[in-house]
Amino acid sequence: MQPRQKILVIDDEEVVLDSCLAMLASGDYETTTATDGEEGLRLAAEISPDLVFVDLKMPGLPGMEVLERLRAADSTSVAIVITGYATVSLAVEAMKRGAFDFLPKPFTPDEFREMVRRGLERRVEVLVQARERAVAQAAGPLPGAAAGPMAPIPCRVLGRWEETHDTVSLALDPPPGWRGFRPGQFNMLYAFGIGESAISISGDPADESRLLHTIRKVGKVTESLASLQRGDVIGVRGPFGTPWPLGYAAGRDVVVVAGGIGLAPLRPAIHELLANRDHYNRVLILIGARTSADLLYPEEIQEWRGRFDVDLQVTLDSATGGWRGRVGVVTTLIPRAEFDADQAVGMVVGPEIMMRFAAAELLHRGMSPSRLFVSMERNMKCGIGLCGHCQVGSKFVCRDGAVFGYDEAETMFQVREV
Amino acid sequence: MAGQDQNSPPVAELLAAHPFVVGMEEAQVRRVAECVSRVEQFSTDQVIFRSGGVARILYLLRRGDVALEVPAPGSGSRIVGTLHAGDALGWSWLFPPYRWAFDARAMGPTEALIIEGEKLREYASADHELGYQVVWRVAREMADRLQATRLQMLDVYGERP
Numbered sequence: 001m002q003p004r005q006k007i008l009v010i011d012d013e014e015v016v017l018d019s020c021l022a023m024l025a026s027g028d029y030e031t032t033t034a035t036d037g038e039e040g041l042r043l044a045a046e047i048s049p050d051l052v053f054v055d056l057k058m059p060g061l062p063g064m065e066v067l068e069r070l071r072a073a074d075s076t077s078v079a080i081v082i083t084g085y086a087t088v089s090l091a092v093e094a095m096k097r098g099a100f101d102f103l104p105k106p107f108t109p110d111e112f113r114e115m116v117r118r119g120l121e122r123r124v125e126v127l128v129q130a131r132e133r134a135v136a137q138a139a140g141p142l143p144g145a146a147a148g149p150m151a152p153i154p155c156r157v158l159g160r161w162e163e164t165h166d167t168v169s170l171a172l173d174p175p176p177g178w179r180g181f182r183p184g185q186f187n188m189l190y191a192f193g194i195g196e197s198a199i200s201i202s203g204d205p206a207d208e209s210r211l212l213h214t215i216r217k218v219g220k221v222t223e224s225l226a227s228l229q230r231g232d233v234i235g236v237r238g239p240f241g242t243p244w245p246l247g248y249a250a251g252r253d254v255v256v257v258a259g260g261i262g263l264a265p266l267r268p269a270i271h272e273l274l275a276n277r278d279h280y281n282r283v284l285i286l287i288g289a290r291t292s293a294d295l296l297y298p299e300e301i302q303e304w305r306g307r308f309d310v311d312l313q314v315t316l317d318s319a320t321g322g323w324r325g326r327v328g329v330v331t332t333l334i335p336r337a338e339f340d341a342d343q344a345v346g347m348v349v350g351p352e353i354m355m356r357f358a359a360a361e362l363l364h365r366g367m368s369p370s371r372l373f374v375s376m377e378r379n380m381k382c383g384i385g386l387c388g389h390c391q392v393g394s395k396f397v398c399r400d401g402a403v404f405g406y407d408e409a410e411t412m413f414q415v416r417e418v
Numbered sequence: 419m420a421g422q423d424q425n426s427p428p429v430a431e432l433l434a435a436h437p438f439v440v441g442m443e444e445a446q447v448r449r450v451a452e453c454v455s456r457v458e459q460f461s462t463d464q465v466i467f468r469s470g471g472v473a474r475i476l477y478l479l480r481r482g483d484v485a486l487e488v489p490a491p492g493s494g495s496r497i498v499g500t501l502h503a504g505d506a507l508g509w510s511w512l513f514p515p516y517r518w519a520f521d522a523r524a525m526g527p528t529e530a531l532i533i534e535g536e537k538l539r540e541y542a543s544a545d546h547e548l549g550y551q552v553v554w555r556v557a558r559e560m561a562d563r564l565q566a567t568r569l570q571m572l573d574v575y576g577e578r579p
Contacts, residue, residue: 260575
């Protein structure tokens with residue numbers, strides 16, 4: 001039997017606490033209340049609540065500080081602020097300090113219960129991500145740890161091949177001490193004398209003999225990386241970042257949406273999904289590319305498409321008369337894709353515009369934002385959350401991502417530049 | 419070769435199962451069914467209509483895939499979009515000058531309910547409730563395709579090198 005989920009409500013108004021208790025009475029929760037911040041923090045430390053409601057304006061310890069201390073004590077805590085002073089700036093400030101959402105007073109029972117539902121879903125997601133991150137870190141500690149996390153380890157290029165006119169894959173000899181990676185993680189690849197770039201690991205996580213990266217030539221560093229040849233030496237730091245929530249997705253429908261180069265960071269997840277196919281319910285792989293010549297991994301796509309237990313669809317932006325598949329952006333595949341939106345997990349990668357529209361379609365189908373995950377890549381320079389180049393609000397894309405739940409990513413999408 | 423499958427269920431049944439009429443009242447579906455002249459099958463690569471031709475028909479696709487194409491000298495044709503089972507093909511029959519804007523070609527064995535556009539226009543003019551239902555569906559189709567086209571124009575998979 002599952003333990004009851006614990007909810008803590010911190011508010012100085014007894015009437016608010018009483019009404020919250022009444023509204024939660026019909027649910028199977030263990031609800032605790034506190035009338036000030038100090039008592040709330042003490043109770044939080046004692047009971048480890050799954051969800052905390054914090055009033056922003058209380059005598060004594062201010063709600064904002066309570067939020068920060070909750071977050072500092074437990075990075076997986078999920079807090080929702082409630083206040084009668086609902087302003088956008090307050091909401092933004094609360095989010096920056098780690099609040100998951102914002103509930104303005106007065107609120108209806110339905111609004112409160114919906115917030116509880118979303119908050120508890122978020123808690124599950126956060127715990128799963130924390131667990132998967134711990135597994136990823138255990139699987140692959142920094143190979144350069146002895147020399148410091150910024151020291152790249154030399155690796156030899158075992159092979160190089162063109163995927164498309166602007167994209168190349170490199171197979172690397174795994175560095176000494178390499179203990180594998182989790183799908184969704186990335187390495188910092190260093191072209192000696194030129195610079196570093198964050199590149200997703202794009203190979204099969206079960207293949208320990210080589211480390212694959214697919215690189216799109218978009219600048220000086222990636223062009224230099226893509227021009228390496230067999231036998232050349234490259235610097236590698238990693239693996240970094242959060243993995244795809246493949247454990248959380250077990251037993252559910254999984255909808256993978258890849259646009260353009262976005263298939264590269266998803267390919268390890270697809271490999272793992274297919275290798276453990278019986279762990280998942282329906283598996284849908286929706287792939288979009290500009291033209292057939294821009295389609296990554298066409299032979300593997302054919303292989304995946306040939307499986308009876310995968311629904312794989314490819315669509316192109318533009319095609320000539322010889323193309324027998326679909327034409328249109330990848331988002332057009334979502335409305336009629338067959339999956340159970342009530343329980344499905346979505347994993348989306350592509351340029352941000354594509355991810356936003358794909359997410360909108362998945363949410364329109366009824367998928368919860370807490371079960372929708374995207375991978376963001378923004379200005380990652382150090383890979384370990386030190387340099388701040390990829391900081392968005394309170395998050396570092398390299399350290400806290402690159403895989404994010406859409407609840408978090410949606411806010412980050414609003415930040416135009418970092 | 420085009421033709422009607424003699425073993426198909428009555429067209430009214432086929433129509434009632436098509437997403438285009440989902441949400442319409444029964445009487446409205448019956449009126450639309452009066453405009454269905456036949457079920458037509460198209461073989462792979464068969465041209466369903468050509469750009470510039472007179473648009474008289476709304477095709478409700480039951481099976482198969484259809485490419486909307488623009489002839490491109492030197493490279494045959496460019497596909498601008500594809501439609502699939504459950505989609506409604508063609509809205510040029512609804513608006514003057516009633517001419518198709520693109521070529522439509524069956525990408526594989528395809529089957530469609532053929533709805534006589536002129537008759538449906540007449541019914542829609544006489545019964546504005548029905549007219550609203552029809553135009554709303556066409557508008558939704560147009561909105562979906564407009565959004566998809568905008569995304570295609572944005573080249574969402576990244577800049578060209």
